[in-house]
Amino acid sequence: MTTAREIHLVRRPNGLPTSEDFALVDVRLPPIVDGQLLVDAVLLSVDPYMRPRLDSDQPLDAPMLGGGIGRVIESRHPNFATGDLVRHGSGFRDRFVSDGTGLTALRPDPDLPLTVYLHALGGTGLTAYGGLLETGALKDGEQVFVSTAARAVGSVAAQIAKLKGCYVVGTTGSPEKVAWLRDIIGLDAVIDYKMQPLDNAIAAATPNGIDVYFENVGGAHMDAALPRMNVRGRIPVCGMISTYNGGGEGVHNLFNMIYRRVRMEGFVATDFAHLGGSFTREMTKWLKDGSIKYQETVLNGFEKAPEGLIGLFKGQNLGKMLIRIAE
Numbered sequence: 001m002t003t004a005r006e007i008h009l010v011r012r013p014n015g016l017p018t019s020e021d022f023a024l025v026d027v028r029l030p031p032i033v034d035g036q037l038l039v040d041a042v043l044l045s046v047d048p049y050m051r052p053r054l055d056s057d058q059p060l061d062a063p064m065l066g067g068g069i070g071r072v073i074e075s076r077h078p079n080f081a082t083g084d085l086v087r088h089g090s091g092f093r094d095r096f097v098s099d100g101t102g103l104t105a106l107r108p109d110p111d112l113p114l115t116v117y118l119h120a121l122g123g124t125g126l127t128a129y130g131g132l133l134e135t136g137a138l139k140d141g142e143q144v145f146v147s148t149a150a151r152a153v154g155s156v157a158a159q160i161a162k163l164k165g166c167y168v169v170g171t172t173g174s175p176e177k178v179a180w181l182r183d184i185i186g187l188d189a190v191i192d193y194k195m196q197p198l199d200n201a202i203a204a205a206t207p208n209g210i211d212v213y214f215e216n217v218g219g220a221h222m223d224a225a226l227p228r229m230n231v232r233g234r235i236p237v238c239g240m241i242s243t244y245n246g247g248g249e250g251v252h253n254l255f256n257m258i259y260r261r262v263r264m265e266g267f268v269a270t271d272f273a274h275l276g277g278s279f280t281r282e283m284t285k286w287l288k289d290g291s292i293k294y295q296e297t298v299l300n301g302f303e304k305a306p307e308g309l310i311g312l313f314k315g316q317n318l319g320k321m322l323i324r325i326a327e
Contacts, residue, residue, distance in 0.1 A: 006094075044302075
């Protein structure tokens with residue numbers, strides 16, 4: 001039999017997850033049969049949405065829910081050949097047997113690194129693209145505010161807005177990230193939310209108000225943004241990371257939505273499957289010509305997956321958090 005390793009959740013986190021909430025488990029896999037394939041993990045994606053799942057949706061003593069890129073090492077499936085790269089949602093497992101459900105063949109552009117297919121050219125990028133352009137109904141030249149603009153989704157959303165000729169303000173939480181957003185990405189204003197009162201800083205950075213607020217944080221960020229929203233403004237809600245580990249800040253300024261006729265709408269990446277063709281074409285072009293830039297934090301070793309998730313909520317990542325298992 002083939003052996004594999006899995007990352008299991010063994011207890012529900014109380015606030016910020018700790019290493020004791022997870023376990024590295026060895027398992028045995030049966031030989032594949034007709035209609036199945038054996039996949040080795042190459043890269044795993046670590047994302048903020050994983051934290052709320054730990055409270056209920058994620059089963060205990062089972063592989064962590066999640067996705068990544070793998071390579072087929074043995075196949076008895078008609079649609080996949082040995083050596084194929086695949087995207088998968090098969091969880092935090094370094095090797096697994098599949099019947100092909102949930103697997104998508106990946107044909108990466110040879111001029112781009114494989115890692116971008118888990119952020120700018122993956123679900124992260126599609127989330128930013130669809131959330132901003134469809135849910136947020138962005139128009140060229142508008143006033144845009146993106147919270148946590150140095151993270152994987154926020155940085156793509158902010159850059160797309162710049163490509164559409166918009167005035168873009170972003171928040172982040174360290175001088176290093178401020179410098180990247182200001183000097184490399186070229187945002188019009190960048191706020192370090194740990195160093196400045198948000199309400200005053202956002203008001204000063206948005207003299208013409210906000211037409212689209214791409215929301216990743218909630219709490220104090222939303223409270224500070226709401227009074228700056230222009231009439232008929234839109235708030236596409238991608239995340240509420242300030243609440244994921246329990247607690248969080250209250251929002252008191254929702255009444256501003258009434259007379260400003262602001263629309264707020266949540267979304268998930270799968271809402272934008274119909275945009276896949278245009279997204280892939282545009283994002284590939286933007287990445288290859290340097291219009292879209294990115295940062296990655298890559299931890300090497302399957303056993304580093306819990307560390308990656310914990311580090312995500314400590315702000316230890318620059319851009320997308322990834323776990324590399326193999327080349």
